[in-house]
Amino acid sequence: AQRVTQPEKLLSVFKGAPVELKCNYSYSGSPELFWYVQYSRQRLQLLLRHISRESIKGFTADLNKGETSFHLKKPFAQEEDSAMYYCALARDDKIIFGKGTRLHILP
């Protein structure tokens, strides 16, 4: 069965320090993977997808098929990065989400 695992419920990082949010997936085919972000009191929005390989707000994520991972990284955390982050996998036109990681940037 397809599954997305985010092992950390909460990640606290000091401002200016590097950030890595972990995501592992299980999927038998070629996965289409995403990261979604939800800022406080705002709607869920797409942060990035692995196909585009672009950097949004300084975040990047590389698909590692050997390790079935799609970790989200940013070299220098900013206070405005505090939010809930969801790793997700698309299959049959629906999205399967992980449970999410709350990123808390410490001043």
Next chain:
Amino acid sequence: DAGVTQSPTHLIKTRGQQVTLRCSPKSGHDTVSWYQQALGQGPQFIFQYYEEEERQRGNFPDRFSGHQFPNYSSELNVNALLLGDSALYLCASSLLTFSGNTIYFGEGSWLTVV
């Protein structure tokens, strides 16, 4: 373009009652999907509507039903409410053959069952 709009934003219901949530998709989108997000969890797929028919369904009981209208708007109905149905209900709109960057979420409807 208002994007995906949902109503109501918050509501409180009693166990056993029925609830209807509404969604208007983003202009130009023909497919509406509903997700349930319980506290501390990621969104879970309920079902998807296209051309006024349920196209696919997640692992939710028949108490959860929906409808899509000719203008592509949609309703989610939940009968015989349980305490465990308390959650944020998200509507997402897209084109049928979407890529991830063409799916848009509404702000959600917070349902509390007491």
